[in-house]
Amino acid sequence: MRRILCTIQQGSLAQSQYRAAEQALADSYRQSLGSDDRIVVVWCEIPPGQSYTENRPSSMSWVLTETSDGLDATRREAAMRAMSNAWNAITGAGPNDLMLALVDSSLFDRYLSLNQARIRPAARPLFLLRTVSHLVASRLTRGRLAIAANQNWS
Template sequence: MRRILCTIQQGSLTASQCRAAERVLVGAFRQTLGTTDRTVVVWCEIPPGQSYTENRPSTMSWVLAETDDGLDAARREQAMRAMSEAWNTLTGAGPDELMLALVDTALFDRYLALNRDRIRPTARPLFLLRTVARLATSRLTRGRLAIAANQNWS
């Protein structure tokens, strides 16, 4: 299984654009890398006013995709170009509104572990349970796996 994390500004894409973005990202990823691995896309939405680029509210989206460890640079670049072009065509994003990275599985796992490790060990089980519940709920209600960057846990 491959994972793609998409971080966007809340409200920047409609539900149908998100579903279409999943299709084009996964399609470009599979086509350029020649893989048929199951690919899961998870969305993280940043509330308005909580991210800035060049000292103004950001319109930047960030896509982090997992790939095989040691993927050669030429194939990595080809996949990133295809995914970027597909994203920008679909969303109308400009060249400075998408940050895209194809990351080796080992580094992807480390990134997720570092995010998990910033939660107190005693709070992690409940945090993970609530996150999984929110992802499942969003899948049922919105048709995609999504969480807000700032969860209201009360």
């Protein structure tokens, strides 16, 4: 299984674009890397006014994609190009509206671990339970795995 974290500006995608973007990212990943891995996409929407690029409200999306440790740079770049093109075709994003990274699995795990470490140790179990509950609820109600950018349960 490979994980993709998509952080976007709230309201930047129409409901129909989420599934299309997930499929396009997964297809371009698999085709570029010759992979048959299951792809799981988790969305995080940032509320208006909470992100800036070049001192103005941002339109930037960030797609963090897990890949095999030690992936050759040529293959990594080809996959990033394919995924970027697929994303832009679905979302209508311009060349400066996407930051996409293919990150080694070990670094991806480290990123998630450090993110979790920011939560007070005593609050982590409840935070993780609420996060998983929110993911399940969003899958059932919105058809996608999504987390809130501003979780005030920690």
